[in-house]
Amino acid sequence: MSATDGPLLEVAGLEKTLGAQHVLRGVDFAVNRGEVLAIIGASGSGKSTLLRCLNLLIRPDNGRILWQGREVGWVQNAGKRMPARERDLLGYRTQISMVFQSFNLFPHMTALQNVMEAPVMVMKRPRDEVRAEAEALLEKVRLSHRASAYPHQMSGGEQQRVAIARALAMRPEALLFDEVTSALDPELKGEVLSVMRDLASEGMTMVSVSHEMGFVRNVADRVVFMHKGRVCEAGDPKDVLANPSTPELQAFVRSVTD
Amino acid sequence: MNWSVVTDNAGLLLEAFGTTLWVAGATIVLSVVLAFPLAVMRDGPIRSLRIVSAVFSWVMRATPALTLLFLTYFGLPQVGIYLAAVPAAIAGLTLSATGYNMEYIRAGLRAVPSTQYEAARALGMPFPMILRRVIVPQAIRTIMPPLTSNLTLVMKGSSLAGMVAVTELTGAGMALISRTYQPFEILIVIGLAYLMLNGVLIWLQHRVENWLSLPGQG
C-alpha cells in the first residue's frame, strides 16, 4: 500500500489501560484524506483517550497507529519493538493537530501570539511570514478584531475559535477535535460549529469526538460509535443514526435525542 | 546613652553593613538559581532525580540554618574543602534557602493546569520549550510573592554568619559589644539597620506584586 492511496490514518488493535480501567479494548478504524470522522459514545466509553492516543499524547499499550502507511510511536531497535522517544514524536504531532474541550489557550499570550507560538518556536519559521499567516487564520475564524485580546478577555466561543486557528497554524494534515463545543453555552456553539463546517468543506481531514448530533449527521462523512472501549458500530451517519443495529447505539441515540 | 560608640566606629559598622548586603545578596541569587532546576527535577520524569531532590529539600528545611552553616565552616575542611568565612557562610545559608525556594517554585509550577502541558505537547513542543514558553511565564505569578517574602528571611538569616567569624552587622556588633560593653546603643543601631533593609525588601515585594497584577500578565 503506497502512502498516497491508502488511508491517511489507520489504527489497529489499539489498547490502553489507565490505572485499573481498561479504557480501550482493541480499537480499529481508518480515516481517509479529506474525510470527516465523528466519534460518538457515552461518557466513559474511551473517546477522549482514543483521540489522545492518535497524536500520542497518551501512549497506547498495544496496537498500531499508521500515519500515511507508516507506523508511528514505536521504533525497531535491534530487532525489538520499542516505544519511540518523546522528542521523536514532536514532528508527528505538528502534522496532526488537536483542539481541546477546554480551549487550553496560553493565558499569558494574546490571541495572535497563541496562533504564532508553534510555527515560530517549534517549526522555526520566519516570524513575519507566520504573522501574516496567523492574521489570515484569525480572519478565517472571524476574529481579526480580537488579535490583541488575551484569553480571559474573550468569550468561550472566541477562545475556541482562536484554538482552532492555533491548530491550523501548524499547517496540519489532519485535525483532532475533543468535544470542542461541550464547554460552551448553547448560543456560542454555533460560531464554532460553523468554523468546523467551513473546514470540512475545504477538504480538511478531521476526527471529532462530538455530542452535537446535528454536526455528526450533516457534516461527518462517517461515524464511529464507541462502547466500553470498542468500536460498536460504524458507517454513514445518516444510516447509522437512523437505523442503529445494536441495542447499545439504540439506547445512546434515544438518550441524545430526548 | 552614649552614642559615641556608634559614631566612633561608623566605618566598621558601614563596612559590616556592606558585608551583610553581600552575604544576603549572594545567598538570594545563588539559592534561586539552584532551586529552579531542583524544583523541576522534583516533579520531573526521572524517578531517581525526584527522590534525590525530595530528600535534599526535606533535609535542608528540617535542619537549622546555623547547623548548615557549621557544616560548611567547620565540617567541609574535614573532607578537604577549605572555604574562607564569607564563602562558607554564603554556602551554608544558600543550602538552607534553596530548600525553601524549591518548594515555592515547585508549588508555582504545579499550579499551572496540566491541560497547559497537554496543549503545548499537542503543538509539538519539546519539554524545555514547554517550560520556558508556557509553564514558567504562568507560574511566575504564583512563585514571585512567596519568593520575595522569603527574601526578608534570607536577609535576617545572614545575621547567622556573625557566628562563624564573618563581620557582617551582627558579627561586628557582637565584637563591638565585647570590646566596649555598650550593648544598648550598638544593638539599637544594628536593629534599625535591619528594619530599614526589611522595609526596602517589603517595598520591593509590593512592587513585584503590583507588576504581576498588570494586565497582560495573565
Next chain:
Amino acid sequence: MDVLATQMPRFLQAIWLTIWLFALIATVSTLLGLSLALFVNGPRGRRALSVYTWIFRGLPELVVLLFCFLALPRIGIDLGAIGSAFLAFVLIGTAFHAEIFRAGLAAIDPRLIETSRSLGMGRMLMLRRVIIPQLARISVTPWATFLAGNVKMLSLASAVSVGEVMMVTRQSLAISNDPMTLILFAGAVYAAMASVVMVAELLLSGLMRRRYGPINGGMT
C-alpha cells in the same frame, strides 16, 4: 565518633532542655498571639499591634536574643541565659502568631458570623463555638509551619550560652577532630524534632478535614 559517645549524656540533657523550652515558648506565644489577634481592636490598638509585629518579624532573631541577654541587664532586667532566650523567642513568636491568627480571622466566612448573630449568640459564645473552631481549621498549617521553624530557631540560643543541642555541639567541636559527625548528629536531632511537628500537623489537619469536611463548611 568517640567525642560524640562521651558527650552523649550532655547531648541527651540538651535535647530534653530544647524540647521543654520549645514546648513552653510555643504555648505561651500561641496564647499571647491569639489573644492579641482576637482582642486588640480599634484603629489605635491595631496600629500599635502592627508596629510590634513589624519590628519583631523584621529583626533577625539573633539581634533580639542579644538584646535580651546583653542589653536588658544594663537597665536592671537580668533574666539569665535561659530566661532571656525565653523572652526573646516569646516576643518573636507572639508577633508571628498574632499575624497568623489575624490572617486566619480575616479568612473566616462572614456569613458564618452573620448566622451566629442571627441565632442570638453573644460575642463570647460566638468566639467559643464558631470563631475559634473555624480559626483552628484555617490557621493550623501556617501555625505548625512556624512552630517547625521555631524548633530550629532554638539553635540560636547557643549564641547566649543556653545549653541546648547546638551549644553542646559547639563545645564538643572544640575537643573533637571529627567535626562532621558532631554537626551531622546535631542536624539530625533538629530535623527529627522539626519533622515531628510537621507530621503532627499533617495528621491533625487530615483528621479535621475527615471529621468536619472542607474549611468554612464548604460554603462558596
